[in-house]
Amino acid sequence: MRSFAALYAALDETTRTGEKVAAIRAYLAAAAPEDAAWAVYFLIGRKPRQVVGTRKLRAWVGDAAGVSEWLFDECHEAVGDLAETAALLLPPPTRTTTLPLHRWVEERLLPLAGLDEAAQRAALREFWDELERGERLVFHKLITGAFRVGVSQRLVIAALAELGDIAPATVAHRLMGAWQPSAAQFRGLVAAESSEPAASRPYPFLLAHPLDTEPAELGPRDAWQAEWKWDGIRAQIVRRGGQLFVWSRGEELIGERFPELAPVAGRLPEGTVLDGELLPWRGDQILPFAELQRRIGRKNLTRTILAEVPAGFLAFDLLEHGGRDIRERPLGERRRLLEQLVTPLAGDALRLSPIVAAAGWDELAALRADSRARNVEGLMLKRKAAPYGVGRVRGDWWKWKLDPLAVDAVLVYAQSGSGRRASLFTDYTFAVWEDGALVPFCKAYSGLTDAELAEVDRFVRGHTLERFGPVRAVTPELVFEIGFEGIARSRRHKSGVAVRFPRILRWRRDKSPADADHLDALRALL
Amino acid sequence: MRDPLIKSTERGLYCAAGDFYIDPWQPVDRAVVTHAHSDHAVPECAHYLTTAPGRELLALRVGEGADIQPLAYGQPIVHHGVGVSLHPAGHILGSAQVRLEHRGEVWLVSGDYKLSPDPTCAPFESVRCHCLISESTFGLPIFRWAPPAATMQDITAWWQANQQAGRTSLLLCYALGKAQRLLAGLDPERGPIYVHGAVERCNAVYRAAGVPLPPAPPVLDAARAAAFERALILAPPSAQNTPWTRRFKRPVRGFASGWMQIRGTRRRRVVDRGFALSDHADWPELLAAIAGSGAERVLLTHGYAQALARHLREQGLDAQPLATRFLGEAGGEEDVHPDMSESPDDAAPDADDTRESDDLQDMLESPADERGRR
Ligand SMILES: [Zn+2]
Ligand SMILES: [Zn+2]
Numbered sequence: 001m002r003s004f005a006a007l008y009a010a011l012d013e014t015t016r017t018g019e020k021v022a023a024i025r026a027y028l029a030a031a032a033p034e035d036a037a038w039a040v041y042f043l044i045g046r047k048p049r050q051v052v053g054t055r056k057l058r059a060w061v062g063d064a065a066g067v068s069e070w071l072f073d074e075c076h077e078a079v080g081d082l083a084e085t086a087a088l089l090l091p092p093p094t095r096t097t098t099l100p101l102h103r104w105v106e107e108r109l110l111p112l113a114g115l116d117e118a119a120q121r122a123a124l125r126e127f128w129d130e131l132e133r134g135e136r137l138v139f140h141k142l143i144t145g146a147f148r149v150g151v152s153q154r155l156v157i158a159a160l161a162e163l164g165d166i167a168p169a170t171v172a173h174r175l176m177g178a179w180q181p182s183a184a185q186f187r188g189l190v191a192a193e194s195s196e197p198a199a200s201r202p203y204p205f206l207l208a209h210p211l212d213t214e215p216a217e218l219g220p221r222d223a224w225q226a227e228w229k230w231d232g233i234r235a236q237i238v239r240r241g242g243q244l245f246v247w248s249r250g251e252e253l254i255g256e257r258f259p260e261l262a263p264v265a266g267r268l269p270e271g272t273v274l275d276g277e278l279l280p281w282r283g284d285q286i287l288p289f290a291e292l293q294r295r296i297g298r299k300n301l302t303r304t305i306l307a308e309v310p311a312g313f314l315a316f317d318l319l320e321h322g323g324r325d326i327r328e329r330p331l332g333e334r335r336r337l338l339e340q341l342v343t344p345l346a347g348d349a350l351r352l353s354p355i356v357a358a359a360g361w362d363e364l365a366a367l368r369a370d371s372r373a374r375n376v377e378g379l380m381l382k383r384k385a386a387p388y389g390v391g392r393v394r395g396d397w398w399k400w401k402l403d404p405l406a407v408d409a410v411l412v413y414a415q416s417g418s419g420r421r422a423s424l425f426t427d428y429t430f431a432v433w434e435d436g437a438l439v440p441f442c443k444a445y446s447g448l449t450d451a452e453l454a455e456v457d458r459f460v461r462g463h464t465l466e467r468f469g470p471v472r473a474v475t476p477e478l479v480f481e482i483g484f485e486g487i488a489r490s491r492r493h494k495s496g497v498a499v500r501f502p503r504i505l506r507w508r509r510d511k512s513p514a515d516a517d518h519l520d521a522l523r524a525l526l
Numbered sequence: 527m528r529d530p531l532i533k534s535t536e537r538g539l540y541c542a543a544g545d546f547y548i549d550p551w552q553p554v555d556r557a558v559v560t561h562a563h564s565d566h567a568v569p570e571c572a573h574y575l576t577t578a579p580g581r582e583l584l585a586l587r588v589g590e591g592a593d594i595q596p597l598a599y600g601q602p603i604v605h606h607g608v609g610v611s612l613h614p615a616g617h618i619l620g621s622a623q624v625r626l627e628h629r630g631e632v633w634l635v636s637g638d639y640k641l642s643p644d645p646t647c648a649p650f651e652s653v654r655c656h657c658l659i660s661e662s663t664f665g666l667p668i669f670r671w672a673p674p675a676a677t678m679q680d681i682t683a684w685w686q687a688n689q690q691a692g693r694t695s696l697l698l699c700y701a702l703g704k705a706q707r708l709l710a711g712l713d714p715e716r717g718p719i720y721v722h723g724a725v726e727r728c729n730a731v732y733r734a735a736g737v738p739l740p741p742a743p744p745v746l747d748a749a750r751a752a753a754f755e756r757a758l759i760l761a762p763p764s765a766q767n768t769p770w771t772r773r774f775k776r777p778v779r780g781f782a783s784g785w786m787q788i789r790g791t792r793r794r795r796v797v798d799r800g801f802a803l804s805d806h807a808d809w810p811e812l813l814a815a816i817a818g819s820g821a822e823r824v825l826l827t828h829g830y831a832q833a834l835a836r837h838l839r840e841q842g843l844d845a846q847p848l849a850t851r852f853l854g855e856a857g858g859e860e861d862v863h864p865d866m867s868e869s870p871d872d873a874a875p876d877a878d879d880t881r882e883s884d885d886l887q888d889m890l891e892s893p894a895d896e897r898g899r900r
Contacts, residue, residue: 012789013799067667068840074833075668080790088668088787466790473790491767494796 003027004039004101005135011149017435020151024159034102037181040189042147043156044175048105050145051113052120054082057144060121064128065089080466080473083140087133097130102181109142148475152436152514164190169204169390176247177201199241203273203319203327204390205234205249208380208397212524215361215400218381225331225384226356226364227316228376229399231289232279233296233510237261237313239268240323246278246313249515254278257296259306261313264349271323272341275388276315276353286375293509315342316353316380319388327388334388371402378402405525406483407517408508410438410476414460425460425472426453428504430482432495434519438476441495441522442484447504456507479511480504487525497522531608531626531633532659534849539635539659543628544608546575548635558610560637561621562587562702577612579648580620582731583702599648615639616650617805618703619732625653634819636660638828640804641811642674645710646703646737650815658821659848662812664784665826665834669808671784677803678711681780684799685758688778689717695758696777698766698797702728703805704782705760706739712758714740720748722761722770745773763795784808816843 010023024043028036062072067089079085099108108127112120131139141147154168157175161168170193177200179185218224235254238245244265246255255261258278268274280287280295287309295301295309318338319327326334335355342352356379358364368379378401386396409430416425427445431438448456456478463475483505490498496519508515532541538550546556553570560566561576562583569588576584578596585594597603599622602611609627617638624635634655641650671677681697688695699705701724709729712719719742721729726744733739745759754774763781765771784804785791792800807815812834816824824845826835831847838845 013792015796015798065667071667071833071837074830075666078666078830079668079788084789085668088670 033183033186037186041181052143061086087136172204202236202247208399211398211400230277232277237274239272260349273320274315275317312349332384411478424457442502444502479508577620614648652818657823662826662834663806663829665830671808694774694777697780699782701762717756
C-alpha cells in the first residue's frame with residue numbers, strides 16, 4: 001500500500017507525461033506481479049464498487065478525529081475531496097504495516113463489502129491506525145469507489161510496453177475486455193507477444209486527427225480513400241466463440257442497446273471483428289444524431305422507440321478475418337475483404353460505409369460542402385496503403401470536418417448563472433486533454449435546452465469535487481461539442497489558446513471523457 | 527457595559543480611546559502596524575508605529591519618506607491614556623502582537639503569528655489579555671503542520687532529486703518572510719541558490735538586521751544560464767508564469783505555503799510539488815495560543831473565522847468572528863477560481879519581457895493566498 005500511495009502522490013504531483021510514465025514503470029518493475037496487477041487495474045480506471053458509503057465514512061472519521069459534524073462539513077468544503085478531508089482529519093497512526101497492495105485489496109478492502117456496519121467500522125479503525133496520510137487518501141478513495149488518477153490509459157500502456165519490451169498495441173489489446181487482476185494476469189500482460197485474444201476482446205480503436213492542412217498536401221488523390229464522417233456511435237462488432245459482442249469506444253458492451261444487430265451480426269463468420277459506426281436510419285435516410293441520443297436516453301427500449309428510431313451498424317473496416325488479426329494489412333486489402341464479407345449480409349441492420357467517389361481534391365471538397373444535407377460531419381480521408389494502427393496514430397486517418405471550429409470538450413467547472421438562471425449552474429468551463437490531464441480552455445453559457453440545463457445542474461450538485469467560492473469543480477464526466485468563431489494564441493490562458501464566442505453545440509452523451517479532443521486539435525486550428 | 531477598546535471600522539481596527547488604527551487598510555492619521563505584509567501595511571498614513579526590527583521592512587513597503595516610529599519589543603508607551611506595547615508574533619522579522627491596556631482592561635491584537643520555530647525572527651511570546659483579536663487563517667482541524675525541520679528535509683530531498691535529473695528547482699514563495707525562512711534552512715553546500723530581485727530586496731534588510739542567511743545572489747547577476755542547472759531559485763508566486771522564468775531550462779516548480787496542505791490548491795497553482803510550510807498558526811497552535819492568552823473573549827479575523835469561533839463557543843469561550851474587509855468580500859482574489867477568471871475574449875498582449883518587474887507591489891508580493899478563501 002505504501003509504495004502504491006507513493007506512486008499515487010507522484011502521479012498527482014507531476015504534470016509531465018514522461019515523468020508519469022517513468023513513475024508507473026518504476027512502480028510496476030519493483031512491485032510483485034500480484035500487486036502490479038491491481039495497480040494497473042486501478043490506474044486504468046477500473047475501480048471496485050463502493051464498499052463504504054460516504055455518509056458512514058464521514059460519521060466514523062468525525063468520531064475518530066473528535067470533530068463534530070458541522071466542523072467536518074466545513075473541512076470538507078475547504079478541501080473539496082472527502083477522501084482527502086478524512087485523511088487530513090484522522091489522528092496520526094500508532095503502528096505501521098508493510099502489507100502489500102494485493103493483500104490490502106483482497107483480504108481487507110473487498111471483504112469490507114460483506115461485513116455489517118459495526119464490523120466495518122471496527123475494521124476501519126484498525127486500518128486507519130496502520131496508514132499514514134497518503135495511504136489513507138488512496139484507501140478512502142478505493143473504499144468509496146472514487147479512485148481516479150490523472151493518467152490516461154495511454155501512459156499506463158506506455159509504461160507496460162516499456163516494461164515488457166512489447167508493442168503498445170499488444171498491451172492495449174490485452175487490457176481490453178473483462179479481466180481479473182492476478183499475478184498470472186499481470187505476467188500475461190507484459191509477456192512476449194503472440195498470445196490468443198480473449199473471446200470478447202475488441203481491438204484498440206484507430207482514431208483520426210483533424211486535418212490541419214490543405215488536402216492537396218496529402219499527395220495524390222488516389223492514394224486516399226474518402227468516406228463520409230458519420231455522426232453516430234463508434235463501435236466494434238466482435239464475433240468469436242459463437243458469441244457476439246458490441247463494444248463502444250468507451251469500452252462498454254452495448255449490444256443490448258441495439259437488438260437489431262443480433263440476428264444479422266449472428267450470421268457473420270466466426271472470428272470476425274468489424275469497425276464502424278452505429279447510426280440511426282430509416283430506409284436510405286440517415287437520421288439526425290439527436291434522434292439516436294433520444295433513443296440512448298431511454299431506460300427501456302420500447303417497441304415504439306425502436307420503430308421511431310431504427311438503428312444499424314455501418315461497417316467501414318475489418319480488423320479480424322477468419323480468426324486472424326489483419327490489422328497490419330493495408331487498408332485497400334482490408335476494404336476488399338470487408339466488401340466480400342458484408343455485401344451478401346447487407347440489410348437494414350448492417351451496411352457498408354460507401355466510398356465517396358471523386359476524381360480530384362476539388363471535386364471532393366465540393367461534395368464535402370454538402371455534408372450537412374446528408375447528416376454527416378464531413379469527410380474521412382484514409383491512406384489506402386496504411387495498416388490499422390493503434391490509438392491516435394498521426395498521418396493515416398484524417399477527419400476533414402465541415403465546420404472545423406469545434407471540439408469535443410469535458411465539463412470541469414460550473415458556476416451559477418445570473419438573472420433567471422441564478423439558481424442553476426449554467427456557466428461552464430470546458431477542458432481538453434494534454435499529457436493525460438484536462439486543460440481548461442474556454443467558458444460557454446449557451447446552447448443547451450432548459451431540460452438539459454436542469455439535468456447538468458443536477459449533475460453538478462451531485463458530482464462536486466471542490467468548491468472555490470461560487471465555482472464548483474466537477475467530476476470530469478460530461479462531454480460537449482463546443483463551437484467557436486475564431487481562435488488565437490494566448491499567453492494568458494493555460495491552454496495557450498483563446499477562442500472567440502464559444503458556445504455549446506450539443507451534449508455528446510455518447511462520448512466518454514477519454515473521447516474528448518486533445519489540445520493539439522485546438523492548436524491545429526490556429 | 528463600556529465601549530469596546532477596539533472596534534472594527536471601515537478603515538480597519540480602531541482604538542477610539544487612543545485615536546489610532548491597527549493595521550488599517552486605508553490611509554489614516556495614526557497607524558500601529560503589526561508587520562510589513564501588504565495586507566497589514568498600507569502606504570500614505572501620516573504616522574506609523576511598528577517594532578524596531580520591523581522598521582526597515584515597513585519603510586520598504588510604505589516608502590522611505592514615511593514617518594515611522596520604531597518601538598522595541600516589550601517596551602510600553604502611553605498614548606492618550608492607552609498603554610501600548612509590541613510583542614513578538616513569530617510570523618516574520620519584526621512582526622508583532624499589539625497589547626493595549628486601558629483602565630485595567632487588556633486587549634491583544636495578534637496580527638499574523640505562528641508558534642513553530644523560525645530562525646529568522648523572534649519567537650512568539652504568549653501574552654495574557656482579557657480580550658484577544660486573533661487571526662484564524664488556518665482555523666480548521668485539517669491544518670496541522672509537520673515539524674518545519676521535516677518539511678525542510680522534504681525540500682532538500684526534492685532539490686537533490688532535481689539536481690540528479692539535471693533540472694533547475696524553482697521554489698515559489700512569498701518574497702517577504704517565507705523566502706528568508708526557507709533560505710535560512712537550506713544548505714548552501716548542496717548547490718547554488720539564486721533569488722528573484724523581489725526576494726533580494728527583502729534579504730538585504732534581513733542581513734542588515736543581523737539575520738544570518740546563506741549567500742544567494744540575484745538571478746540577474748548570474749553570468750550564464752548554465753549556472754542554474756543544479757541551482758535552487760527562490761521567486762515570488764507572481765513570477766511563475768512570466769517570461770522571467772524562461773531563462774531556466776525546464777525548471778521543476780515547487781510552492782511553499784500553508785495552502786499546499788490541500789492538494790487542490792497545489793493543482794490550481796499548477797506547480798509540480800507543494801510544501802506545506804506556513805508562517806501562520808495551524809489548528810493546534812491557534813487553540814494553544816488562544817488558551818495561553820487566558821482571554822475571556824476572542825474575536826477572530828482572516829480565513830476560517832466562523833468555524834473557529836463556533837468551535838471555541840462549543841468549548842465554552844465567548845468567541846465571535848470579527849467583520850473585516852476579508853470577510854464576505856465576494857470577488858476577492860482567492861474567491862475567483864484562476865481558471866474562471868481568464869475571460870476567453872480578453873487576449874492579453876504578448877509581452878516578451880524577461881526583465882524583473884520593479885513594481886513595489888510585486889517586490890513585496892502580497893501574501894493574498896494566506897488570507898484565506900472567504
Ligand atoms: Zn503576514
Ligand atoms: Zn496577514
